[in-house]
Amino acid sequence: MLYPTPIAKLIESYSKLPGIGIKTATRLAFYTIGMEEDVVNEFAKNLLAAKRDLAYCQICGNLAEEETCAICQDQTRDVSTILVVEDSRDVSAMENIQEYHGLYHVLHGLISPMNGVGPDDINLKSLLTRLMENEVTEVIIATNATADGEATSMYISRVLKPAGIKVTRLARGLAVGSDIEYADEVTLLRAIENRTEL
Ligand SMILES: [Zn+2]
Numbered sequence: 001m002l003y004p005t006p007i008a009k010l011i012e013s014y015s016k017l018p019g020i021g022i023k024t025a026t027r028l029a030f031y032t033i034g035m036e037e038d039v040v041n042e043f044a045k046n047l048l049a050a051k052r053d054l055a056y057c058q059i060c061g062n063l064a065e066e067e068t069c070a071i072c073q074d075q076t077r078d079v080s081t082i083l084v085v086e087d088s089r090d091v092s093a094m095e096n097i098q099e100y101h102g103l104y105h106v107l108h109g110l111i112s113p114m115n116g117v118g119p120d121d122i123n124l125k126s127l128l129t130r131l132m133e134n135e136v137t138e139v140i141i142a143t144n145a146t147a148d149g150e151a152t153s154m155y156i157s158r159v160l161k162p163a164g165i166k167v168t169r170l171a172r173g174l175a176v177g178s179d180i181e182y183a184d185e186v187t188l189l190r191a192i193e194n195r196t197e198l
Pocket of ligand 1: 061062068071073
């Protein structure tokens, strides 16, 4: 079906989002043109601002509105512990349970031997630099319980152990293949309390 260019382009944009097929994209595009103009303006503004005003923290890789994120700037955090996660959504999930008070390191991906993703392809080097420059006594690995999560966890512990840093992994309360991001608070709380040394 041929649509006028503006809506065809909008459909094309929506279809670039993950999990959105052409049918859903078309439905969203038609919904959008039926929306109030100020709502659409607000939507477009938020879209641009999210891209323009956010960057990754230069220390930990978490989403930040300045050069460093709010957690790295917080003087009350326990700087002796770094919790390593795949992305900023995991930071948010951990922060929600209000049980962890250390720092984070966001990898922006996982080592994936199957997909040719190696240690240099993720935000890992800067973790090693942080460990050399700061007095960190424990690194908690909180990657998801997937094959890639395991590969990443194993690699990090292999690199850090000779340096005398305690490396722990979230307990297995999390089901295999499950996402930390979606784990309920009780499960996450138990996983961090019962973390095991690697
Ligand atoms: Zn940070």
